[in-house]
Amino acid sequence: MSTPSRVITLTLDDREVGAHTDQTILEVARENGIVIPTLCHLEGLLPIGACRICLVEVVGSNKLLPACATKVTDGMRVITQSERLTRYRRRVVEFLFASGNHICAVCVSNHHCELQDMAVYTGMSHLTEPYRYPKLRVDASHERFVQDDNRCILCQRCVRVCAEIEGAHTWDVMGRGIEARVITDLNQPWGESDTCTSCSKCVQVCPTGALSIKGMAAAEMKKRKHFLAQYWTLKEEES
Amino acid sequence: MMLEALRKIAEEHRAAHPPTAKTLKVCVAAGCVSCQSDQVKKALEAAAKKGGADSPIIVKGVGCLGLCAQGPLVISEPGATLYRQVKPEDAAELAAATKHEPVKRLVAPANQVFYSRQQRIVTENFDRIDPEKIEDYIAADGYLALLTTLTTRSPAQTIDELIKSGLRGRGGGGYPTGLKWSTVAKASGSEKYIICNADEGDPGAFMDRSVLESDPHRILEGMALAGYAVGAQRGYIYVRAEYPIAVKRLKLAISQAEKMKLLGPSIGGSSFQFTIEVRLGAGAFVCGEETALIASIEGKRGTPRPRPPFPAESGLWGKPTLINNVETFANIATILRNGGDWYAGFGTEKSRGTKVFALAGRINNTGLIEVPMGITLREIIYDIGGGIPGGRRFKAVQTGGPSGGCIPEQFLDMPVEYESLAKVGSIMGSGGMIVMDETSCMVDVAKFFMEFCKSESCGKCVPCRVGTAQMYDLLCKISEGRATLDDLALLEDLCDTVKHTSLCGLGQTAPNPVLSTLRFFRHEYLAHIEEQRCPAGVCKMCIPQEIHR
Amino acid sequence: MKKTRVATVWLDGCSGCHMSFLDMDERILEIAPKIELVYSPLVDNKEFPEDVDVTIVEGAVSSEEDLHKIQKIRARTKILVALGDCAVTSNVPGMRNPFDTQAVLARAYLENAQENQHVPTDVIPPLLKRVRPINEVVKVDVFVPGCPPSADAIFFVVSELLEGRLPDLSERVKFG
Numbered sequence: 025m026s027t028p029s030r031v032i033t034l035t036l037d038d039r040e041v042g043a044h045t046d047q048t049i050l051e052v053a054r055e056n057g058i059v060i061p062t063l064c065h066l067e068g069l070l071p072i073g074a075c076r077i078c079l080v081e082v083v084g085s086n087k088l089l090p091a092c093a094t095k096v097t098d099g100m101r102v103i104t105q106s107e108r109l110t111r112y113r114r115r116v117v118e119f120l121f122a123s124g125n126h127i128c129a130v131c132v133s134n135h136h137c138e139l140q141d142m143a144v145y146t147g148m149s150h151l152t153e154p155y156r157y158p159k160l161r162v163d164a165s166h167e168r169f170v171q172d173d174n175r176c177i178l179c180q181r182c183v184r185v186c187a188e189i190e191g192a193h194t195w196d197v198m199g200r201g202i203e204a205r206v207i208t209d210l211n212q213p214w215g216e217s218d219t220c221t222s223c224s225k226c227v228q229v230c231p232t233g234a235l236s237i238k239g240m241a242a243a244e245m246k247k248r249k250h251f252l253a254q255y256w257t258l259k260e261e262e263s
Numbered sequence: 264m265m266l267e268a269l270r271k272i273a274e275e276h277r278a279a280h281p282p283t284a285k286t287l288k289v290c291v292a293a294g295c296v297s298c299q300s301d302q303v304k305k306a307l308e309a310a311a312k313k314g315g316a317d318s319p320i321i322v323k324g325v326g327c328l329g330l331c332a333q334g335p336l337v338i339s340e341p342g343a344t345l346y347r348q349v350k351p352e353d354a355a356e357l358a359a360a361t362k363h364e365p366v367k368r369l370v371a372p373a374n375q376v377f378y379s380r381q382q383r384i385v386t387e388n389f390d391r392i393d394p395e396k397i398e399d400y401i402a403a404d405g406y407l408a409l410l411t412t413l414t415t416r417s418p419a420q421t422i423d424e425l426i427k428s429g430l431r432g433r434g435g436g437g438y439p440t441g442l443k444w445s446t447v448a449k450a451s452g453s454e455k456y457i458i459c460n461a462d463e464g465d466p467g468a469f470m471d472r473s474v475l476e477s478d479p480h481r482i483l484e485g486m487a488l489a490g491y492a493v494g495a496q497r498g499y500i501y502v503r504a505e506y507p508i509a510v511k512r513l514k515l516a517i518s519q520a521e522k523m524k525l526l527g528p529s530i531g532g533s534s535f536q537f538t539i540e541v542r543l544g545a546g547a548f549v550c551g552e553e554t555a556l557i558a559s560i561e562g563k564r565g566t567p568r569p570r571p572p573f574p575a576e577s578g579l580w581g582k583p584t585l586i587n588n589v590e591t592f593a594n595i596a597t598i599l600r601n602g603g604d605w606y607a608g609f610g611t612e613k614s615r616g617t618k619v620f621a622l623a624g625r626i627n628n629t630g631l632i633e634v635p636m637g638i639t640l641r642e643i644i645y646d647i648g649g650g651i652p653g654g655r656r657f658k659a660v661q662t663g664g665p666s667g668g669c670i671p672e673q674f675l676d677m678p679v680e681y682e683s684l685a686k687v688g689s690i691m692g693s694g695g696m697i698v699m700d701e702t703s704c705m706v707d708v709a710k711f712f713m714e715f716c717k718s719e720s721c722g723k724c725v726p727c728r729v730g731t732a733q734m735y736d737l738l739c740k741i742s743e744g745r746a747t748l749d750d751l752a753l754l755e756d757l758c759d760t761v762k763h764t765s766l767c768g769l770g771q772t773a774p775n776p777v778l779s780t781l782r783f784f785r786h787e788y789l790a791h792i793e794e795q796r797c798p799a800g801v802c803k804m805c806i807p808q809e810i811h812r
Numbered sequence: 813m814k815k816t817r818v819a820t821v822w823l824d825g826c827s828g829c830h831m832s833f834l835d836m837d838e839r840i841l842e843i844a845p846k847i848e849l850v851y852s853p854l855v856d857n858k859e860f861p862e863d864v865d866v867t868i869v870e871g872a873v874s875s876e877e878d879l880h881k882i883q884k885i886r887a888r889t890k891i892l893v894a895l896g897d898c899a900v901t902s903n904v905p906g907m908r909n910p911f912d913t914q915a916v917l918a919r920a921y922l923e924n925a926q927e928n929q930h931v932p933t934d935v936i937p938p939l940l941k942r943v944r945p946i947n948e949v950v951k952v953d954v955f956v957p958g959c960p961p962s963a964d965a966i967f968f969v970v971s972e973l974l975e976g977r978l979p980d981l982s983e984r985v986k987f988g
Contacts, residue, residue, distance in 0.1 A: 073569035074723050076764045087771075088763060093569040115760045119729035127907055128988025129897055129959035140987055147982035150900045150955040153733055153753060154948060159910035178722065197564060197722065200547070202732040204722025243988075 032098035037105060049091040049102055050078060060104050061113060061145055063120075063138060064179035065092040066229055068252030069188060075179060076116050077142065080104050088112070114146040121148075122155050123202065125174035126232070132245035133233030139177055161205075165215030168238055169227055173205055176234035182206060182226035189255060194220040225251070264524045265532050266410045269401060276402035284321055285361040286340040287311070288390060291324035292476040293508050294469070294630075299351070300335035306354035307337070313355070320361055326389035326477020329378070331469075332629035333371055338390060347371040377628050380647050382609060382635040384617045385593040389477045394512050397519040400480040406520075408599040409484050410531040413491060416599075421492040422448060425595070427603025429615030434460055434551075434588030435663065435692045437614075437681040443585065446575040447493040450583035455495035457486050458579065458586040460556060461502035461509070464548040465664025466715060468695035470619040471589035473631050475502065475509035478593070479516035483539055485592030487526065488599060490537040493585050498539040501556050505546055513541050548665075548719035552767045553578075553586045555721065566721045567767035588693065590619055610636030614680040614691075622648050624697035625655065634679070641675040644698055655700040659783070663692025665712045665719075666772030668779025669705060688779040690772075704801035705784040706791055710738040712776035720769065727770030730761035734777065741788060744795035744804035751792060755781065816974055817865045819851035821885060823878045824905040824943065825871030827853070828960040829896035833868075835963035843967075846974050860884055866973050868893045872902040873944045877937035886950040891973060894952045895966070897959040897987060899945065906943040913939045954979060958986045 029046040036049075036058050043052040048071065053060050064075035073090035080091045083101035091104070103109075120126075120139060128134050160173035180197065183206060187193040194217055198207045208214045227235040228247050236245045280286075289295070289304040304324055311320040328336040333347035339361055346357060346369040353369060360366045383389070392399035400406070412421055426441030447455060459482055463471040475482065486498040502510055517539050520526040528536040542560050544550045550565040557579050559565035578584025594616065598606045607615045614636040620643065623629050627649030634643060640660055644650065651657050659669040668689030670677075677683050681691045699708065717731040737754045740746040758774035765771045781788060790796045795804050822830060830853060834840070850861045860881070867889040873882055886892060897903035908916045917939070921931045946952050956969055965984055972979035 072723070073766060075725050076766070079764055090569050090766075094571065112760055112764050115756075116725050116764065119725050119733070121901075122733065123729040125907070125910065126901075127903055129903055130907075131988065134988040137988075143987055144985045147985055149957060149981050149985050150894070150945070150947060150952070153757070154736070155902065155906070155909075155945070156729075156732070156736075157906065157909035157942065178725075178728070180723075197566075199722065201717055201720035201722045201728055204728065 030098075032096065034096050034098070034100040034102065036102050043096045045095065045097070047096055049080060049089070049094050049096055049100075052096055053091060053102075053104060058104055060091045061142060062092060063142055063177070063231060064181065066181050066185075066249065066252065068256055069181060069184040069229070072180060072184070075120075075177070077113050079109060079112060081106060081109065110146065113142075114148050117142050117146050117148050118151050118153055120177045122151055122153050123158070124176065125157060125160065127174075130242050131175060131233040132236045132240040132242060133175070133247075134243040136243070136246045137233065138231035156202075158202075163208075163214050164238070165213035166217075166220070166222070166238075167215065168222060169214065169224065170236050170238055171206075171208075171214055172234055172236070174234075175232045176206060177232060178204055178206065179231055180206070181229040181231065182235060185225045185229045185252075189252070190221060190223050190225050192219045192221050192223075195226060264406075264410070266407075266414065269406055269410055272398060273402045273404065273407075276398045280321065280402070283341055285319070286321040286323065287357060287361065288323055288325040288328075288338040288340065290326070290328045290334060290336045291394065292327035292473055293506075294327065294331035294473075295334035295336055296508065298334045300349075302351045303335045303337065303349050303354065306351035307358060310354040310358035314358055318362065320358055323393050324395065325392065326394050327386070327473040327631050328390055329381075329386075329632060330371060330628060330630045336371070339365065345371040376646050377630075377632075377649070380638075380642060381633050382617050383633050384597050384606075384609070385474060385481075385590055385619050386477070386631070386633045387597065388481065389473075392478065394477050394479055395515055397480060397516065397523060400478070404600060405480050405596070406484055406525050408596040409487050409491075409525065412488060412599050413531045413533040413535055418448060418492045418494065421488065421599065424599055424603040425492070428594075428598045428606040429603075429610075430591065430594055430598060430606065431614065431681065432588060433590035433594070433618065433693065435666065435690060437691055440587065440591055443575060443587070444489065444492050447495075447583050447585040450576055452583055453494070454582045455493055456579040456582055456584040457489045457493070457495045457498035458553075458556065458560070458574075458584060459486055459498065459500040459592050460551060460553065460586055460588045461500055461506075462544045462551040462556060463506075463589070463693060464503065464546075464551050464719075465666075465693060465695040466712075467621060467623045467697050468664055468693055469621045470631065470694040472506050472509055473621075474589050474593050474619070475506065476512055479509075479512045480520065481593050481596060482513070482589060483516055483520055483526065485587075485595035486539060487530065487537045488595050489585055489587065489592070491535050493583075495585065496536050496538070498537065499560055499579070500539060500541050501544055501550070501560060502541060503546055504543040510541060510543065517541070547721070548715075549721045549767070549769050552769060555767065556586070557584065564721075566723045567769075569766060590694070611678060611680050613682055618679065618691070618694060620694045620696045622696050622698070624661070625651050625700040625703070626698040627652050636680055637678040639676050639678055640670065643679070643696070644675070648698065651698065651700050655702060657698070658701055658703055659699045659705065659708075659780075661689075661697040661699065661708065661776070662695065663690035663772075663775070664695045665715050666690060666768065666775055667692045667695075668775050669699070669708065669783065670779075671783040688775070688782050690775070702799055702801070704742075704797050704799035705780040705787045706738065706742045706797070707799075707801045709777045709780045710735065710742055713738055713773070716769065716773040720773075724764075724766035724770060726761045727765040727767075727773060730757050730765070730770070731773050733757055734761070734774065738777070741791050742797070742802040744791055744797075744802075746792050748792060751788060815848040816846060817850050817861075817863065818847045819849070819860065819864045819867040819885070819889070820853065821851070821860075821867060821869045821871075821881070822853045823869060823871030823882065823899070823946075824874035825896060825898040826904075827870070829870035829898075829966075830854070832958075832960035832963055833895075833966050836967050837963070839963075839967050843970055843974060860888060862888050864889045866891045866893065866970075868895050868970075869899050869946055870895045872898040872905040873940065873946060873949050874905050875937040875939055879940060879949065882946060882950055891953045891978075892946075892950070893954040893956060893969065893973075894946045895956050896961055897957055900947075900955050900957040901987070902943045902945045903959060906945075909942050913941060954981070956981060959988050961986070 071092040073093035
C-alpha cells in the first residue's frame with residue numbers, strides 16, 4: 025500500500041546527504057556517521073519513540089521529532105545537536121534516574137548499562153530534581169532470570185522483542201503514568217508464565233539491569249544483542 | 264430512503280405536532296436525569312392523561328435545555344415558559360397551567376438573557392426534538408442535507424462547501440475541517456475510515472455528552488456526509504463507557520437510521536453506502552488523543568504513537584482515517600443544508616460559526632451554552648452566566664481543561680477566538696469553561712490539573728510519565744509552603760522540557776495550567792514560597808520542622 | 813603563599829571514597845604542601861572549624877546528625893564538593909528509602925539480631941525519613957560521582973580547586 029521508496033537529499037547538521045524515503049532520520053544519520061543518542065530504540069525492533077532521547081530539530085516543524093520513528097523527506101533540514109537538545113536529553117536521563125532506584129554500585133549491569141552510558145553522554149554529573157525512591161517489585165520466580173522493576177526504564181524493548189521476534193508476547197505494560205510497569209502475561213509471576221519460552225531475548229535486549237540472568241554479581245551481566253542482526257540477516261536470506 | 268419519502272415523513276410529523284399544540288417538554292439529558300427528570304416526565308404523562316381528550320397535552324422528552332444546575336427542567340409550549348427544579352408532585356399543577364397562567368414559583372428567573380445572547384446551530388434541536396425519535400429529527404430537517412448532498416453535490420463540491428464555511432476542529436486544535444477532509448479524500452487507497460471522537464474527558468466538560476444525548480442523529484448524519492466526501496464506507500464512534508445515556512441513544516439512533524435505510528447500503532438510492540459502529544472507551548483521558556484512540560479501537564493498549572504519519576495518511580488499521588470531534592460533526596449537516604457562506608456569516612474572520620461551552624465553577628448559571636465566536640468572555644460570564652454568586656470578585660476563567668490556561672480579569676473583554684485565547688496562554692479546547700473567584704487559589708488550581716494529568720498520563724514517554732509526577736510533587740511542596748525559589752525555577756524548567764519533548768498532546772500541554780497561572784498569578788506562588796501564606800486561604804501550610812522527618 | 817584550608821567529611825558512606833583519595837599515592841605529596849587539612853576522619857579534630865576553603869564530603873545525609881553537620885559545614889565552607897555516589901545520588905544508603913524507617917530498624921536490630929534484640933534509642937542519632945543526596949539538603953558546588961570516584965578524578969578535582977578553578981567534570985562522569 026505504501027508508495028515505493030525514492031532517492032532524496034536532505035541536510036543533517038549542515039551536511040547534505042542522500043537517502044531513501046523509507047528510511048528514518050536515525051538510519052540516515054548512522055549511515056553517515058552522525059551520532060544521535062538513543063535509548064528505547066534498538067535496531068531490529070519497531071521504533072516507538074518513547075524515550076525522547078533521539079529528538080531532533082527539523083527546520084519548519086514547531087515540534088521536536090524522534091529520529092528513530094520519523095521518516096526522511098526530500099529537502100528536510102535536520103539539526104541533531106544543539107544546546108537545547110542537549111539540555112532536554114539530559115533532563116530525560118535525569119527523569120529516568122529520578123523515577124527508578126538505580127544503584128549502579130550494586131547493579132549486575134554496572135559498567136555495561138545503556139542508561140549509565142547515557143548519563144555519561146549527556147554529562148549528567150548529578151540530579152537537579154528530587155529522587156522519587158518508589159517501592160518496586162523484584163520478581164525472581166523464573167528459574168533462570170530475574171526482573172527488577174527498580175532498574176526498569178519502560179523502554180519496552182522486552183515487550184517488542186518478545187512479540188515481534190519470539191512471537192510469544194509474554195511481556196506487556198500495565199498501569200498508567202508513573203505507575204506503569206512491564207508485566208508477564210496477566211501480571212502473574214514470570215516463573216508461572218504460560219507463554220514464556222525462556223528464550224532470554226528480553227534479557228539480552230534490556231538496556232539496564234532490569235532483566236538479568238540469575239546468579240550474576242555486580243557488574244557481571246553483559247548483554248548480547250547481536251542475535252537481532254543475525255535474525256534479520258537470516259530472514260533476508262530466506263526471502 | 265429517497266428524498267421524497269423523507270420530505271413526506273417530515274411534513275406528516277410536523278402536521279401532527281403543530282407549534283400551537285399544548286406541549287410539556289422535559290429535559291432527558293444526563294444532568295436532569297440525574298435529578299430524576301424521568302420521574303417528572305412520568306408524572307406529567309399521568310397528569311396529561313387525567314386532563315382528558317378534550318384538551319390534549321403532549322408530553323415529550325427533549326435534549327439538554329442548558330441551565331443544567333437548575334434541573335429537572337421543563338418547557339411549557341406555547342409560550343416557551345421554562346420551569347426549573349420541577350418535582351414529580353408539581354406535575355398536575357404544570358399540566359393545568361398550560362390552560363392559563365404559568366406556575367410562578369417554578370419559572371426559571373434567568374431564562375431571558377441566558378437564552379437571548381446565545382446562537383444555536385449545533386444545539387438548534389435540543390429543545391425541539393425527542394432524541395430517541397428519528398421522526399422528530401427528520402421533522403427538523405434531519406437527513407435532508409445527507410440525501411440532498413448525495414444527489415446534488417460531488418464529494419469535491421461537498422468539501423468545497425465546508426472549506427467555504429471556515430469550520431475549524433472543535434475538539435480543541437482548531438485545524439481547518441475542510442482541509443482535513445480534503446487530505447483524507449486525496450489519500451491513496453480505497454479503504455478509508457471515519458471516526459467520531461466522543462471521548463470527552465476534560466474535568467468539568469459536558470458539551471459532547473450533551474450533543475450525543477440530545478441529538479444523536481445529527482452526529483450520524485455528519486459522519487455519513489464525511490464518509491461520502493472522503494470516500495469512506497465505515498465509521499466508528501469512540502465514546503466513553505461513562506456516558507451510558509449517550510451510548511444507549513447512539514445505538515438506538517443507528518438502528519433507527521439503518522431501518523429507514525439512511526445508513527447501510529445504497530443510501531438515498533445512490534451507490535454510496537455507510538455503516539457506523541459504536542466503540543466504548545474505558546475512561547482513559549489519553550484515548551481522546553487520536554493515535555491512542557485508534558490503537559484502542561484496534562483492540563490495543565490505548566497509547567499514542569509519534570506523528571507523522573498522521574491518521575489522514577495512515578490511521579485505523581493503517582488506512583487513511585478522518586477523525587473529528589462530536590461538535591465538529593454536529594455542525595456538518597446544518598452547514599451543508601444552509602451553505603458554507605451562511606455559516607461563515609457567524610463568528611469572526613478566523614474563527615467562524617459558533618462554539619458550545621460547558622459553563623461551570625463559581626458562576627450563577629451553570630450549564631451548556633452555544634455562542635457565536637467573537638463574543639467576549641465578559642458577555643459569557645456576566646450576561647449569559649449571570650455573574651459570580653455571592654457578590655464575590657472574579658479572579659480567572661479556565662478554558663481548555665488540563666491543556667488550557669487561566670485567563671485573568673484584564674482579558675475579559677477579549678473576543679473568544681482560537682488565536683486570541685492562544686495569545687493569552689490558553690486554548691479554545693473542546694469547550695470547558697470553569698470560572699474562579701477570589702476564593703480560588705491559583706496554585707491549588709494548577710495542582711488540581713497536574714494531578715489529573717499525572718494520573719491520566721499513559722506512561723509511554725519519559726517526560727510525561729515522570730515529568731508530570733515531579734511537577735505535581737513540586738506543586739504540592741509550593742502549596743504547603745515547603746518550597747524555595749529554586750523549586751520554582753525547577754518547576755519552570757520541567758514545564759519547558761515536558762512541553763517540548765512529550766510524545767503526544769497530553770504531555771505537551773500538561774504544563775499549560777502551571778505556565779498560565781505563573782504568568783498571571785506569580786504573586787500567589789511567591790506568597791506561598793516566601794511568606795508561607797495562601798492568599799485565597801485554600802492551602803494548608805505544613806509545619807517547617809517536619810520537612811525531613 | 814597562604815595554604816588552602818581543606819576539610820574532608822564522612823557522612824553515611826563506606827569510607828571507600830576516602831580510600832580512593834589515599835589511592836592518589838605519591839601525588840598526595842604534590843598537593844600536601846599547598847593544603848592545610850583542618851578537619852577530617854584522618855585527623856583528630858572534634859569541632860568543624862570556621863572559614864574552610866574546600867570541604868570534600870563523602871556519604872549521604874541519613875540521620876539528624878548528618879543533617880546538622882552538613883548545614884554547619886555549608887555555612888562554614890566556601891566550596892563544597894560532593895564526593896562519590898553516596899554524596900551525589902544517596903546510592904547504597906538510599907536503598908532503604910522505599911521502606912519505612914521503623915521497618916528498617918526492626919529488620920536490623922530485631923529480626924536479624926540473634927541476641928539482645930532491641931532498637932537503640934540513645935547514642936545512635938535518629939534516622940531521617942529518607943536518605944538524601946547532599947544537594948537535596950544544601951547547595952553543592954562540585955559533583956564527583958563514582959563508587960568510588962577514581963584517584964585520578966579526585967586528583968584532578970583537588971588540583972583544579974587548588975589552582976582556584978572550578979573543575980569541569982562533564983567529560984569525566986562515571987557512576988558506579
